Amino acid sequence: MDLCFVTENVGKLKKLEYLNVALNNIERIENLEGCEELKKLDLTANFIGELSSVETLKYNIHLKELFLVGNPCTEFEGYRQFVVATLHQLKYLDSKEIERSERIQALQYYPEVKQKIRQQEQAYLLKRAKEKEEAQRRMRERKDRKEKQMEAELGLDRPDSLQYKENQKEGEQQMWRTAEDDEEDRRFWEEPTPYTPESRLETHRYIEEKRKARDNIRGSKTREKPLPKLVTEEGKILNVNMPKLHFSLKDDEENNQLILDLAVYRHLDTSLLDIDVQPTYIRVLVKGKTFQLVLPEEVKPDSSSAKRSQTTGHLVVSMPKVKEIILAKQKSSTSVKPSDSNTIYKKSTRSRPVEKLEVDPNKYSFPDVTKIIQEKERIGRGPIKLQPEKITETMKSKVDFENNEEVPPLI
Numbered sequence: 001m002d003l004c005f006v007t008e009n010v011g012k013l014k015k016l017e018y019l020n021v022a023l024n025n026i027e028r029i030e031n032l033e034g035c036e037e038l039k040k041l042d043l044t045a046n047f048i049g050e051l052s053s054v055e056t057l058k059y060n061i062h063l064k065e066l067f068l069v070g071n072p073c074t075e076f077e078g079y080r081q082f083v084v085a086t087l088h089q090l091k092y093l094d095s096k097e098i099e100r101s102e103r104i105q106a107l108q109y110y111p112e113v114k115q116k117i118r119q120q121e122q123a124y125l126l127k128r129a130k131e132k133e134e135a136q137r138r139m140r141e142r143k144d145r146k147e148k149q150m151e152a153e154l155g156l157d158r159p160d161s162l163q164y165k166e167n168q169k170e171g172e173q174q175m176w177r178t179a180e181d182d183e184e185d186r187r188f189w190e191e192p193t194p195y196t197p198e199s200r201l202e203t204h205r206y207i208e209e210k211r212k213a214r215d216n217i218r219g220s221k222t223r224e225k226p227l228p229k230l231v232t233e234e235g236k237i238l239n240v241n242m243p244k245l246h247f248s249l250k251d252d253e254e255n256n257q258l259i260l261d262l263a264v265y266r267h268l269d270t271s272l273l274d275i276d277v278q279p280t281y282i283r284v285l286v287k288g289k290t291f292q293l294v295l296p297e298e299v300k301p302d303s304s305s306a307k308r309s310q311t312t313g314h315l316v317v318s319m320p321k322v323k324e325i326i327l328a329k330q331k332s333s334t335s336v337k338p339s340d341s342n343t344i345y346k347k348s349t350r351s352r353p354v355e356k357l358e359v360d361p362n363k364y365s366f367p368d369v370t371k372i373i374q375e376k377e378r379i380g381r382g383p384i385k386l387q388p389e390k391i392t393e394t395m396k397s398k399v400d401f402e403n404n405e406e407v408p409p410l411i
Contacts, residue, residue, distance in 0.1 A: 010032065017037050024046055041067070044067050047072060049072045051121060052121060058086070060089070065090070066090055081110075082106075084098050085110040085113070237292070245262055258299055260315075272286065279300075280298060305317070
């Protein structure tokens, strides 16, 4: 696998300064000339055997650090000298600083080192060709073995397969499959394999297949929970609270309506709520979970309204009742026009029977006006003559007073 395949369109990133493509299946370096600002390149633990492909990095004049640890090319004789002499702009190779004396020495022996590197590359390419053939052979064998195993599990290679399937229990089959899987795992991990891109891909595919198989087994074991019944067979509506939310149902007699306060999660998006108001019940879907409540009275679904609280996030549903209460309307009326009250009074007086008053001196007695004054005052001299008597009394009191000259006058 080439670097251009792993880092597709990376060469168009002119401002890219650091590129890390470690732990991939890269076999040669290419397609990085367009990264004009590239300063650091990490190719650790890849499969770069064509060391001469490093020459393509000459055009990356700002490249200062290069990592090739874990690649087959690092085992070549003269590997470091070749890279140091080829890339004059480098300052660090595999985390080790390139000194000036090392660069001078590498340039002196560059022609000889380059020839050795070419020979080792040719030998490596021949080895890689054999490894690819071996990997293809191993892949075919593994594919054939897997097909036979699947046929054995389905029982296609047995004459009495139907009888065999009927007699076997599910638990025994599961144990047999588990043992087979364990044996396959032991054989796969203990078998020696070369360190190649194909072996790495094969390991990745094997792990992925095992993961999918485990997920399928878990999916078959885990049975889906049956949905709760919302309506009985007799047609009775049931109360259901799958989301387990707190709620309250208030009877607003003043406005003749029922108010449902459902404690929906505060940060829940309103689009995840689905409200269905029926004459005898209300149903709310909260993230697919059903909340259903039977109403004590019949309501009007068309006149109902739903709102979300901006502070708590609660869902408030107002449902007007079908049965209207006149008493609630009379309470709501506060002001009455005087003309209306007069007309009502007139209507009420007309409906009443007329009563005639009869004046009969035998039945009724009137008070005597002459006897309003109390008896004691009538016997005396009257209120006018009482005043002189009071004055005489005060005068007598003044006459009886004796003046003493020794006593100083009052101020």
